[in-house]
Amino acid sequence: MSTTETKSSETPSPAETQQKKGVLYIGMDLGTSRTAIAASNGARETVYSVVGYPKDVVSMKMLQREVLFGEEAMRKRLSLHYYRPLEKGVIKYSDDSANVNGAEAQANLKAAADLVRHAIGLSRPRKDELVYAVIGCPAQGSIRNKRAIIDAARNVVDSVMICSEPFAVAYGLDRLDDVLVIDIGAGTTDLCRMHGTMPEEGDQITLPFAGDFVDQELFNLLKKECAGADFTINMVREIKERHSFVGETTDPCIVELPVNGKPTEFDVTNVVRTACRKIIPPIVDALGQLVATFDPEFQSRLKNNVLLGGGGSQIKGLARAIEEVMHQRLGEGQVTASEEPLYGGANGALKIAHDMPAEFWEQLR
Amino acid sequence: MRPNLFVNILKAIRGRGHQDSLKSLKRAGYERLTVLSVKDLDDAISRAVDSTLREYGLTLDPEELRGLTGEAQTAFLKLVNECSGLRELNEALEREKKNLIGQGALLRQEVSKAQGLLDVEKRAAKSDPPVDAGVFETKLRDAARFYAQEHVLKLGDPADPKLSSEFHSLSAEVVGVALSLVREANQRVLEDARRQQEEKMAVLEQRVRKLQSSLEHTEALLARVRTTATPQEETGVESKFKAVQGLDPSDQRFQQKKMLLKQIFDLNIELRRLMADNGSGSSK
Numbered sequence: 293m294s295t296t297e298t299k300s301s302e303t304p305s306p307a308e309t310q311q312k313k314g315v316l317y318i319g320m321d322l323g324t325s326r327t328a329i330a331a332s333n334g335a336r337e338t339v340y341s342v343v344g345y346p347k348d349v350v351s352m353k354m355l356q357r358e359v360l361f362g363e364e365a366m367r368k369r370l371s372l373h374y375y376r377p378l379e380k381g382v383i384k385y386s387d388d389s390a391n392v393n394g395a396e397a398q399a400n401l402k403a404a405a406d407l408v409r410h411a412i413g414l415s416r417p418r419k420d421e422l423v424y425a426v427i428g429c430p431a432q433g434s435i436r437n438k439r440a441i442i443d444a445a446r447n448v449v450d451s452v453m454i455c456s457e458p459f460a461v462a463y464g465l466d467r468l469d470d471v472l473v474i475d476i477g478a479g480t481t482d483l484c485r486m487h488g489t490m491p492e493e494g495d496q497i498t499l500p501f502a503g504d505f506v507d508q509e510l511f512n513l514l515k516k517e518c519a520g521a522d523f524t525i526n527m528v529r530e531i532k533e534r535h536s537f538v539g540e541t542t543d544p545c546i547v548e549l550p551v552n553g554k555p556t557e558f559d560v561t562n563v564v565r566t567a568c569r570k571i572i573p574p575i576v577d578a579l580g581q582l583v584a585t586f587d588p589e590f591q592s593r594l595k596n597n598v599l600l601g602g603g604g605s606q607i608k609g610l611a612r613a614i615e616e617v618m619h620q621r622l623g624e625g626q627v628t629a630s631e632e633p634l635y636g637g638a639n640g641a642l643k644i645a646h647d648m649p650a651e652f653w654e655q656l657r
Numbered sequence: 658m659r660p661n662l663f664v665n666i667l668k669a670i671r672g673r674g675h676q677d678s679l680k681s682l683k684r685a686g687y688e689r690l691t692v693l694s695v696k697d698l699d700d701a702i703s704r705a706v707d708s709t710l711r712e713y714g715l716t717l718d719p720e721e722l723r724g725l726t727g728e729a730q731t732a733f734l735k736l737v738n739e740c741s742g743l744r745e746l747n748e749a750l751e752r753e754k755k756n757l758i759g760q761g762a763l764l765r766q767e768v769s770k771a772q773g774l775l776d777v778e779k780r781a782a783k784s785d786p787p788v789d790a791g792v793f794e795t796k797l798r799d800a801a802r803f804y805a806q807e808h809v810l811k812l813g814d815p816a817d818p819k820l821s822s823e824f825h826s827l828s829a830e831v832v833g834v835a836l837s838l839v840r841e842a843n844q845r846v847l848e849d850a851r852r853q854q855e856e857k858m859a860v861l862e863q864r865v866r867k868l869q870s871s872l873e874h875t876e877a878l879l880a881r882v883r884t885t886a887t888p889q890e891e892t893g894v895e896s897k898f899k900a901v902q903g904l905d906p907s908d909q910r911f912q913q914k915k916m917l918l919k920q921i922f923d924l925n926i927e928l929r930r931l932m933a934d935n936g937s938g939s940s941k
Contacts, residue, residue, distance in 0.1 A: 314895060314896045314900075315898045315899070315901050317896070317898070317902075332896045332897055332898055333894040334897075335894060349763075353763075356755070356759065415894075416892070416893045417893050418893030418894070418895060418896075419892075419893065424901075435928070435932065435935065438928055439928075439932045439935075442928075442929075454925060455924075463914075465684065468914075468917070488913060489916070489920070631678075646898075646902050647903060648921075648922070649901075649903045649904070649918070652918070652919075656922075656925060656929070
């Protein structure tokens with residue numbers, strides 16, 4: 293099956309008619325754990341938000357690259373200066389005025405910039421096309437943080453804009469009225485109330501209880517329950533991504549962990565459930581806060597239009613569990629999990645890029 | 658149409674596409690879709706091959722044409738496979754090119770370092786001050802006369818003319834012998850030092866030559882890789898949009914979205930202004 297375009301186009305800009313033969317739109321979700329892009333040439337990619345630079349000439353010769361990203365960087369991190377440049381959704385140290393010019397701050401800025409450029413490169417833009425990108429980032433990010441992102445992108449695209457990440461999720465799903473978006477990432481969980489206009493500061497809450505928090509809780513619980521087992525936070529993250537759930541399950545979660553070097557099986561079903569459930573109370577509290585401060589005439593609509601997205605929403609049964617707690621505390625609630633949790637932000641940013649008028653793009657070049 | 662080509666084309670199309678629900682297409686604004694069935698695709702490709710063959714002036718009866726179409730399709734498949742092989746070769750050459758560029762840079766650094774060492778050695782060789790033979794001889798004579806005089810004093814009265822003339826001839830002989838011994842030793846030392854320095858320089862020059870030869874070899878390989886690689890196609894995947902799109906005026910939420918997009922734009926303009934006020938970063 294094929295599709296044909298039925299849209300009418302705006303007046304083409306002078307630049308594109310003179311030099312370029314097309315327009316590539318890119319939507320990017322710059323996340324603490326993962327960065328996702330969606331583009332109008334069909335490209336859809338995710339990459340772990342990690343960056344590595346060879347430590348010395350020997351490792352440079354071995355790796356044959358000056359910079360590595362994602363899984364490859366994680367695999368070869370022992371021979372790299374290894375960076376996870378984003379923390380709680382913003383570039384590390386970018387908001388820390390005391391350490392603004394420190395070496396570590398500069399290194400993280402560079403790593404973030406390289407990550408942005410790499411992610412844009414994943415969409416495989418053509419040189420003869422205009423490239424317009426929208427990047428979603430947390431509303432709480434500082435000017436410095438946003439500037440770092442824009443500066444990185446401006447070197448590889450023709451025009452770039454930044455928008456609120458939860459807003460992008462809502463826009464992508466065409467849910468602009470009386471909807472509450474919960475975007476569970478690695479560093480933060482962002483809640484955003486949509487009421488037909490651009491969300492303001494009071495419409496958004498950012499919580500530190502997200503994927504990394506669950507990892508740490510699971511780590512602590514496993515230390516108690518799996519006596520003698522050796523494991524790292526990365527291993528715990530893999531267990532979570534494979535087995536996470538909050539409701540009832542008939543399949544036990546059996547994992548192998550080394551004990552004195554010998555792989556040993558452990559049943560971690562209850563431990564995983566307990567750790568994953570820890571994020572539900574703070575989310576419902578924040579949800580309640582946003583509902584309570586909303587126009588009372590529309591509070592019921594808001595409660596029954598909760599949209600769950602982000603990587604953390606892949607925890608099995610989480611939508612139902614949040615609903616149950618909402619029923620207990622707020623009287624009612626309906627939660628829908630996004631069909632594409634990893635790409636929700638990127639898809640929304642792409643849609644914003646697509647709908648943005650030509651003259652706006654031209655002015656921001 | 659031969660079954661295997663048919664299946665391969667279907668696979669290729671399915672492989673490039675991604676699944677999307679009708680609901681989400683509708684949300685994206687697609688009201689109408691053109692549907693192409695598998696049989697339509699089959700007919701379309703056959704018609705394309707047939708009309709292309711006719712353009713080349715082939716007047717064959719339908720039976721022959723069917724057969725030729727099949728051959729043309731097989732030839733086409735073969736070309737596609739070759740193209741795919743060439744693409745892989747191109748990618749391998751690109752990787753090799755990057756590798757060689759890296760090696761070339763390292764070799765250039767090594768050459769420069771070795772050349773630097775060689776220059777230092779050459780400068781050191783020129784600036785070593787020669788032994789001032791005249792000053793040395795004067796000092797030696799004075800020392801010899803002093804020690805000879807001391808020795809002679811032990812033998813007798815220094816005012817004794819016979820003793821004095823013997824003293825003078827003795828000291829002259831001693832000085833002469835000492836001088837020749839010292840000259841020989843000096844010569845030997847100088848020659849050894851010069852030989853060592855020459856050996857060092859020879860080793861460095863050889864090293865420089867070897868490195869330069871490696872560098873030339875690498876650069877030759879690089880040049881060959883550059884010319885051998887297939888002409889650089891426009892890399893990248895084409896966007897489905899030939900022009901800037903913008904909001905669809907028929908969208909139910911046109912006004913609302915227009916306002917939201919304007920707000921996003923205004924926020925970005927404000928952000929740029931703040932960036933400029935704070936001493937913005939780079940421009941493109």
